[in-house]
Structures are given as structure tokens and as C-alpha cells.
Amino acid sequence: MRVATDYALGAFMTFELSKEKPIHGWFWYKEGYAPELVDWALKTELETGNRRPESVLDPFCGVGTTLLAAKDKGIASAGVDASTLAAFVSKAKTEDYEKSDLESALAFLNRKLDYRSAEKLDWQFELFSTKAAFPKRNHTEILALREAIENEDGRCRNLLLLALLSVLPQASVILKDGGVLKIDKRKRALPAREIFRRKVKRMCRELEGRPQGHVPRVFLGDARALDIGGEEVDAVITSPPYLNNIDYSKIYGLELSLLAMSKAEAEEVRMRAIRSFIRTGNPGQETEMPPEVGEIGLRIPIVGTYFKDMEASIAEMFRVLRPGGAAYVNVSNSVIHETHVIVDEIFAQMAERIGFAETEIVVGAERIADVRPQKVKTRESVVIMRK
Ligand SMILES: C[S@@+](CC[C@H](N)C(=O)[O-])C[C@H]1O[C@@H](n2cnc3c(N)ncnc32)[C@H](O)[C@@H]1O
Numbered sequence: 001m002r003v004a005t006d007y008a009l010g011a012f013m014t015f016e017l018s019k020e021k022p023i024h025g026w027f028w029y030k031e032g033y034a035p036e037l038v039d040w041a042l043k044t045e046l047e048t049g050n051r052r053p054e055s056v057l058d059p060f061c062g063v064g065t066t067l068l069a070a071k072d073k074g075i076a077s078a079g080v081d082a083s084t085l086a087a088f089v090s091k092a093k094t095e096d097y098e099k100s101d102l103e104s105a106l107a108f109l110n111r112k113l114d115y116r117s118a119e120k121l122d123w124q125f126e127l128f129s130t131k132a133a134f135p136k137r138n139h140t141e142i143l144a145l146r147e148a149i150e151n152e153d154g155r156c157r158n159l160l161l162l163a164l165l166s167v168l169p170q171a172s173v174i175l176k177d178g179g180v181l182k183i184d185k186r187k188r189a190l191p192a193r194e195i196f197r198r199k200v201k202r203m204c205r206e207l208e209g210r211p212q213g214h215v216p217r218v219f220l221g222d223a224r225a226l227d228i229g230g231e232e233v234d235a236v237i238t239s240p241p242y243l244n245n246i247d248y249s250k251i252y253g254l255e256l257s258l259l260a261m262s263k264a265e266a267e268e269v270r271m272r273a274i275r276s277f278i279r280t281g282n283p284g285q286e287t288e289m290p291p292e293v294g295e296i297g298l299r300i301p302i303v304g305t306y307f308k309d310m311e312a313s314i315a316e317m318f319r320v321l322r323p324g325g326a327a328y329v330n331v332s333n334s335v336i337h338e339t340h341v342i343v344d345e346i347f348a349q350m351a352e353r354i355g356f357a358e359t360e361i362v363v364g365a366e367r368i369a370d371v372r373p374q375k376v377k378t379r380e381s382v383v384i385m386r387k
Pocket of ligand 1: 065
């Protein structure tokens, strides 16, 4: 295992740069990264004398940053995510749209909405009443839009639905605060229909005249058991959930419940997800942990379950990569229960045991964390695993 540093990468490991970019910025996903990280991985493949990847996989594709970056470079790709919401957003962002889809989406903005019928729709969210999350008018407008969008055809429907889901935070009185959602009645909620209208116009503008390309295959699934044949992939470029106790099915629960129009969907996403957070009623103590984890896994059960799941997904990356291909995995070291967990090294060690011929850790950012009684330097890095 080699360790190198490249601090230029640090800025690519957050969603900040994506936020401002056409299409990438359509849906704010705090846990996402920037397309520059994908460009860097592809460039590194070439510089190390490997052939230019012709197929890329992201087994934790989130909102499709890897897939869209690959499409922009004319590379075929596939993405998998456990979240119905993430898989939907990835698909809608990477679709090839026809001029007629954009015309239909813009025409939809003048449609008369049926507010009375919308009020009868049953929109349930598991944490609190959706009525408490929005001013009354916004709640009605959102449901009326949701109902009308369902009558549109495939690609146009997806574009409109993504626009609606993406404006929910601004239309609500919810604050996404770290790993929790809070109702804050002092927050100013913006008018739902108006911000939806602006969003659809922006999306259509960004799609206008865009060349068509390889439309990625996007699956709702589990990175621990991929539905992809062996040795089919040239490169994996991805970032799995961090060991930070964040439950995506809760943080994006409102958007997920509006997409699925089902309260039960969140639990299904949770059951597929990597165990990087504590579930009620299912602490999931692992008895057979990867040997690299050591005593921390016994002392802090979530650490054991996290690496057990990550071991299964690294094994899947190994299986689907062609010989000589590489996985670029963006991870972060964690401080959990005042214990510093050196995630990148454990990933590299597990990868070597699983059979990867070489590994390298490229550190992109460092932070100081307070691990009483001392302070420690934690870091975010990309673990490169070459088969
Ligand atoms: C750090 S985010 C990836 C963000 C992505 N790089 C982007 O730019 O949007 C991790 C993703 O892993 C997904 N995930 C969690 N458990 C999973 C599993 N078992 N299989 C596939 N995806 C999973 C989460 O839903 C989340 O979208």
C-alpha cells in the first residue's frame, strides 16, 4: 500500500463544485462529489499507462456524478444505488432528451392544476406529517403538481418530477441539520409553484442543444451483490457512504416519500443500505468481522458492520473489474465514539486480501479532529485498487 498526497483533490470531494454546474446541480446532494474527481481518475488511468476506460461502474452512484461525467466524455457507464430516490435522480440527469420532451415540459408550466383533487392525495412521511413541513398553499401546490406530472409521458414526466423533488427543501420549513431533519417555523418557505417553474426552465435551458451520448444503465440495487457479469468493467469510480451515522432514507425522506407516494419505501431503502448508521431495533452486531478491523469492531458495533458490508462490496468490485482495471474509491476516515478509524487503510488492506494486485491511498484533504485527550489528523482520500 502506497500513500501519496494531492491536495488539489480535496475540493473535488464535496458537492460544492457540482452545485453550480449544468445538470450536475439539478438536485442538491450533500454527500455527492464533483465531476472533476471522475476526470482525475480517468486521467490517472491514462497516465499510469493503462488503456482509456471504455466502461465505468459506480456501485454507489448517488445522484449520478460519475455517470454524467462519463457520458460527457463519451464513455459507457452503469450505476447502482440502494435508494429509489438516488437511482431516479441519476436516471433523469443522464437521459438523452428530445426537443419534444423539452417543449412538453415547458408547455406543462401553463397547465391548469386541480387543487381539489390533489388535497385528497395521501402523502405520508415516516418522521412527521407532511402538512407540518410546508405552508398550506405549498403543500397543496406540490400535490397538485405531483398528480398532474403523473399524466405526462416517460422522459418529460421524469424531468418534471425531478424538478419538483429538487425544490422541496426550499418550499418547506425543514432544516437539514447534520444527520437530522428539523421543522423550523421561522424559516421562509419559497412559493412552491413559482420555484418549480423556474427550475423547469433552467433544466430545459441546460439541456438545449446538448449532444446525445451513451445513456448509462442505472439500477436500483445493492453494491454488495451486483447484477453485473464478471470482468465486464474497465474502471470503478465511486464513493460509498461514509462511516458517519447518516441515514440517507431519513435525510432525503420527504423527497423519497413524494417520489414513491409511499411511507414504506424508506424502510425498503434502509434494508438495502450499507450499515453505516445505527438502525432502531437492529443494532446488527457482527460476529465475523474482516480481520483488518480489529478490536474497534467489537467495541463499536457499527464499525464492524460497516466494514463487513464494505468487504462485500470491494469483493464485488474485484469480481466485475477486468484484469488490470482499477477501482477509485473516495472515503473518509472517521471519528466515532472518540475513536479514530483509519478507513482508507482498512479499505486498502481488505482489497489486498481480496486479491487486488496493488493499492494506493491518495490523500486529498486533512482535518484536525478532537479525539480526547488528544487531537488527531483525519483525512479524506481516494483508495486506488488495481486488479
Ligand atoms: C456518498 S453517496 C454517493 C454520492 C455520489 N458519488 C454522487 O456524486 O452523487 C453514497 C450512496 O450510496 C448509496 N448506498 C448506500 N448503501 C448502498 C448499497 N448497499 N448499495 C448501493 N448503494 C448504496 C446511498 O444511497 C448514497 O446515494
